[in-house]
């Protein structure tokens with residue numbers, strides 16, 4: 001067995017799959033180090049196996065001691081795990097208003113903090129810790145009527161997202177011995193970004209303040225959806241500085257070119273599935289010139305579930321077939337033939353009741 005991500009022989013690992021020889025034959029088992037914190041990036045075109053690979057990693061983390069896997073799940077691909085495994089908790093995302101700082105409040109509402117409604121929301125977020133409090137503070141402020149109305153409308157929009165709550169997401173609840181799935185599939189990109197911002201901040205600050213002994217792993221699917229919104233700064237902080245307090249972060253995306261170059265270059269574990277877009281291959285190559293030279297880019301895998309794994313720690317590249325999941329994969333793209341099969345099943349079962 002080979003362990004990717006470290007040189008030492010001991011410590012917790014998660015089974016990733018097995019080596020794939022050039023002729024496609026199966027080689028030795030491949031594990032990932034989960035003993036120390038890492039920054040991982042899983043890339044690949046649609047349907048190449050990214051979500052599946054995140055699921056494999058989540059399973060491995062669930063089985064490892066001393067770590068707390070947390071998934072931010074924009075596709076609802078992980079919610080089915082709770083039926084298969086009791087240690088999986090699907091959480092309805094909830095965010096304390098003061099989990100976002102004034103700058104993040106302006107970012108999530110798309111407001112310029114320097115002017116008008118943005119400046120008012122900034123002050124409301126500095127003065128009050130709940131959304132209700134911010135709304136009353138704006139209503140009572142002596143700002144120009146049109147500015148007050150605009151700020152009130154933006155805060156009413158935030159209230160309509162139904163995510164802001166005095167309880168919020170606590171570090172302690174996230175850092176359990178099970179897998180926590182934050183299902184943001186029902187949310188638009190702004191509230192989903194607010195949830196990710198709050199979670200990334202809770203994990204980082206929680207570890208800095210010594211609130212948990214466990215090492216959190218934040219797995220983010222469809223990460224390109226979060227790179228220019230309110231979650232950008234907290235994610236950037238995790239990617240650049242999270243390892244020091246012990247927080248790992250693994251981002252999965254079909255568009256590496258949409259992920260900031262600093263994020264790609266901070267990655268110490270890169271899992272590259274099939275990629276065909278020249279812009280995406282170039283984005284990877286630009287950030288990882290040593291490993292992803294022209295030759296290696298040409299050797300990116302062709303088959304779903306196969307991956308090129310680049311390990312910065314040991315400066316090595318591995319050709320891996322990701323193992324099959326032990327729990328159900330919820331990321332299937334619906335197919336017309338599935339509907340057809342369902343219909344046939346209903347007919348053979350006597351059809352729907354009338």
Ligand SMILES: Nc1ncnc2c1ncn2[C@@H]1O[C@H](COP(=O)(O)OP(=O)(O)OP(=O)(O)O)[C@@H](O)[C@H]1O
Nearest residue numbers: 046047048049050051052254305322323324331332
């Ligand atoms: N390692 C694997 N072993 C077996 N089957 C796999 C593996 N990886 C992926 N698959 C199959 O390929 C399908 C597509 O994988 P997945 O949903 O992870 O793709 P994706 O890259 O996340 O796609 P999208 O970008 O659309 O989210 C899965 O439904 C699964 O059936």
